[in-house]
Amino acid sequence: MKNIANFLFEVGMLKRTPRTGFQFLGSGAESVAEHSFRTAMIGYSLAQMDGNADVGRVLQLCLFHDIPEARIGDLNYVNKKYVKADEEKAVEDLARQLPFGADYRATLSEFMAKETHEAKLAHDADQLEMILALKEHKDLGNRYADEWYPFVLGRLATDVAKELSAVIWETDSSKWWFDSDAEWWVRGEK
Template sequence: MAKRALANFFFEVGMLKRTPRSGFQFLGSGAESVAEHSFRTATIGYALARLAGDVDAGRVVLLCLFHDLPEARLGDLNYVNKKYVQADEQRAVDDLAATLPFGDDYRALLGEFSAGQTAEACLAQDADQLEMILALKEYKDLGNRYADAWYPFAVRRLQTELARELAEAIWETDSSLWWFDDGSDWWVHGRRQPPESLPPASTDQG
């Protein structure tokens, strides 16, 4: 029976691949699933934890991976939606937890993230916002002028100086530099150029 419950859980997690992040509707460009968001958030969370040095990096990653799982049942409510819609997230958490052999752990993870009282939860929440800032910068670089208006609000949600410093670096970095910054002939020929030919070795035996 537990294995059937786990199978259902894995299918539920898969729903996040088909659940869109709804804020992009208001930004006017961009598309991202909750699963895509959660993956990059977890990667950011790991980096923050390692840079902080005095927290449980594994715990931060778990918080990031699970923080939006209730959206498989609730959908993603953006800041406009939340003005008018009251979602019962705790019920969604409790209903899923009741079916899982690690339900208490899952409930504790979501409770810790929401409360934001531990160092790990603060970094996970900052990772959540930094992922949004990265997305905003990507769309800003493609010409979305509204990203500049959204950015200050995302920064104000950050709780740690480390995250604020990273946000500034992100906003100052061209989002294509990681792959398009060398200006080499690769972008002309699509292959590495061989080294310049050396003169043939002398065969003079005299």
């Protein structure tokens, strides 16, 4: 039980681990945990739309994909040009401590290999989370988001993710909550 408690504390570190790419975008901030949560929701959606994927496996891959960052931090694309993190060692060190270590190791191995259909969907979910963040920043006036979008788009592997990314990029990120019911916005009642 002690190892499980330690694992859960380690996962909690992701709430305090910043995603570092936003410093280059010039706006925004999010933790790895925030990123992982929305990635899981995207993965679930992609797997459901795909219809041929193991939805639970996609969710597991998405939820676990960035756990090593509690030990190695989040390395953005600029950092990765110069710094080599030993993600495999981070995975192995944690796996040895867990009663479900073999499953954890297999999950991260599958994600990193990008060979299974579920791993491709999980990777696409990871990239779509960035596309959503870029669109939110674009809608708030960050002109650099347009420059980043094609590079992130080029990382997508599945047709369902490519289709969704096009819709995301055309959709106003605030329209999900702000409708044209003027009476509500004036008086707060219908």
